[in-house]
Amino acid sequence: MSKVVYGGQSYECGESSVLDCLTAHGVAIPSSCRSGVCQTCLMRVVEGEVPDKAKAGLKPTFAAQNYFLACSCYPEKNIEVVLPDAGLGKLDAQVTGVEYLNADILGIRLNPSRPFEYKAGQFINLFKDATTARCYSLASVPALGEALFLNVRKVPGGLVSAWLFADLKAGDTLTISEAAGECFYVSGQPEQNILLIATGSGLAPLYGIIRDALLHGHTGRLSLYHGSYNADGFYLVEELRKLAREYPNFTYMPCISDGEVPAGYAGGMVLDVALADHPDLSGWRVFLCGNPNMVNAAKQQTFFAGASMRDIFADPF
Amino acid sequence: MSLYNEIGGEGAVNAAVDIFYRKVLKDDRIKRFFDGVDMNKQAAKQKAFLTMAFGGPHNYSGADMRKGHAHLVAQGLNDSHFDAVMEHLGATLAELKVPGHLIAQAAAIAESTRKDVLGK
Numbered sequence: 096m097s098k099v100v101y102g103g104q105s106y107e108c109g110e111s112s113v114l115d116c117l118t119a120h121g122v123a124i125p126s127s128c129r130s131g132v133c134q135t136c137l138m139r140v141v142e143g144e145v146p147d148k149a150k151a152g153l154k155p156t157f158a159a160q161n162y163f164l165a166c167s168c169y170p171e172k173n174i175e176v177v178l179p180d181a182g183l184g185k186l187d188a189q190v191t192g193v194e195y196l197n198a199d200i201l202g203i204r205l206n207p208s209r210p211f212e213y214k215a216g217q218f219i220n221l222f223k224d225a226t227t228a229r230c231y232s233l234a235s236v237p238a239l240g241e242a243l244f245l246n247v248r249k250v251p252g253g254l255v256s257a258w259l260f261a262d263l264k265a266g267d268t269l270t271i272s273e274a275a276g277e278c279f280y281v282s283g284q285p286e287q288n289i290l291l292i293a294t295g296s297g298l299a300p301l302y303g304i305i306r307d308a309l310l311h312g313h314t315g316r317l318s319l320y321h322g323s324y325n326a327d328g329f330y331l332v333e334e335l336r337k338l339a340r341e342y343p344n345f346t347y348m349p350c351i352s353d354g355e356v357p358a359g360y361a362g363g364m365v366l367d368v369a370l371a372d373h374p375d376l377s378g379w380r381v382f383l384c385g386n387p388n389m390v391n392a393a394k395q396q397t398f399f400a401g402a403s404m405r406d407i408f409a410d411p412f
Numbered sequence: 413m414s415l416y417n418e419i420g421g422e423g424a425v426n427a428a429v430d431i432f433y434r435k436v437l438k439d440d441r442i443k444r445f446f447d448g449v450d451m452n453k454q455a456a457k458q459k460a461f462l463t464m465a466f467g468g469p470h471n472y473s474g475a476d477m478r479k480g481h482a483h484l485v486a487q488g489l490n491d492s493h494f495d496a497v498m499e500h501l502g503a504t505l506a507e508l509k510v511p512g513h514l515i516a517q518a519a520a521i522a523e524s525t526r527k528d529v530l531g532k
């Protein structure tokens with residue numbers, strides 16, 4: 096049984112991750128996704144070694160400096176760990192606007208307190224307090240000089256989302272992290288076709304990516320499918336329809352899985368609709384964001400339809 | 413020239429990984445072993461597998477192969493599943509128009525790991 100030493104105290108971890116072990120003992124370690132994605136739980140091992148799995152996804156320079164992700168670390172030997180002095184930097188951001196995009200999704204606009212580098216589609220961590228953070232994707236496009244734009248879905252009983260829905264107003268100051276994540280547009284193949292599928296607030300990163308691609312002069316198809324149970328679940332509809340009128344290579348199809356299907360919408364599960372329209376995805380780039388069940392099924396289905404693994408980008412949340 | 417270079421090195425691995433992995437995931441006989449592993453991470457492992465089979469640079473020992481598949485053996489991994497993977501390896505290389513004598517060499521390398529992979 097391996098022990099984890101932190102702050103001069105030794106903890107028995109049993110089968111649990113370093114994060115679960117320490118938090119179960121009342122030690123406050125920042126965390127967010129608990130699945131090795133957001134890097135909020137970054138720690139450093141100062142004695143002993145952690146399994147390679149705990150370093151998956153870290154920049155090589157970080158891994159080389161013995162950083163690891165506490166949520167993905169199941170130690171095999173005794174280790175001593177510390178909270179890092181590095182990691183994704185934190186900064187303040189002022190709320191410049193709050194609006195309901197639909198009944199369940201809040202649009203939040205932020206003005207960072209210092210120059211902020213990011214790519215549309217990446218995410219930031221938003222802190223409720225020193226140890227509670229959640230990831231939110233950036234729907235804004237840096238080159239357009241827009242305020243940071245987040246789309247937060249209301250999660251019943253959700254710690255951070257409910258707090259944002261209850262309290263947030265323009266003028267407030269929030270703490271956020273620098274941007275991270277691999278879900279963004281890379282220029283260089285302007286003629287490549289791109290399929291984008293989202294459910295719920297998974298539209299946020301895609302709204303950024305699409306506008307970024309168009310701004311870069313992307314000439315291949317940009318084919319967006321947004322899924323919801325009913326017509327009330329969509330948002331940014333007018334903005335997207337307007338873009339589709341302006342750019343013939345961009346198409347937008349909101350898909351309703353349950354209930355009435357008005358004109359201009361498709362009926363069916365969003366993934367089914369998208370694949371029926373695009374049965375052959377050989378050579379396509381694919382972005383998938385939102386409901387984890389949809390995203391994971393879509394990863395496999397789009398891969399089977401011919402998209403290459405390295406052309407599939409996904410953020411399940 | 414080594415088998416790895418003759419087949420086409422890393423470029424060949426990259427070309428093969430999608431085709432090979434698609435076959436594996438579609439095969440009802442073996443796909444369950446690949447359930448629940450993130451596809452992108454899994455793809456990196458498939459690359460390790462192919463690099464090894466192509467005689468390319470790798471650091472896996474027989475003991476690593478044994479340890480790396482032990483949890484699968486516990487789930488019932490046996491010769492029939494191994495044969496299925498061998499089938500997909502051959503078919504992938506054939507699809508990429510790799511000459512038969514090179515396919516045979518790659519198959520022989522993969523075959524040589526059978527005992528370790530199956531924990532015998």
Ligand SMILES: Cc1cc2nc3c(=O)[nH]c(=O)nc-3n(C[C@H](O)[C@H](O)[C@H](O)COP(=O)(O)OP(=O)(O)OC[C@H]3O[C@@H](n4cnc5c(N)ncnc54)[C@H](O)[C@@H]3O)c2cc1C
Nearest residue numbers: 229230231232246247248250252253254255256296299412
């Ligand atoms: C890369 C990435 C990008 C993301 N981008 C966005 C985005 O753009 N927009 C967006 O809206 N979301 C996004 N998310 C999701 C977001 O980070 C949060 O997960 C989401 O807002 C819920 O957080 P919360 O604090 O409100 O809910 P939480 O408090 O984390 O609760 C989530 C759910 O778990 C349940 N729960 C909580 N604690 C427990 C418990 N102890 N036992 C059992 N159930 C429990 C809650 O009831 C709720 O249903 C993203 C996530 C990732 C990883």
Ligand code: HEM
Nearest residue numbers: 442445446449457460461464472480493494497522525529
């Ligand atoms: C033909 C000989 C085989 C070789 C040379 C081989 C090689 C490898 C290698 C190099 C890895 C990566 C290990 C790592 O870096 O973690 C791996 C992982 C894996 N192999 Fe094999 N393999 C073989 C056969 C099989 C068979 C027959 C199956 C199942 C049908 C299988 C299923 C897996 C799975 C599921 C993993 C991922 C394990 C995990 O991370 O959970 N392999 N294999």
Ligand code: FES
Nearest residue numbers: 127129134136166
């Ligand atoms: S909490 Fe560990 S990476 Fe997100």
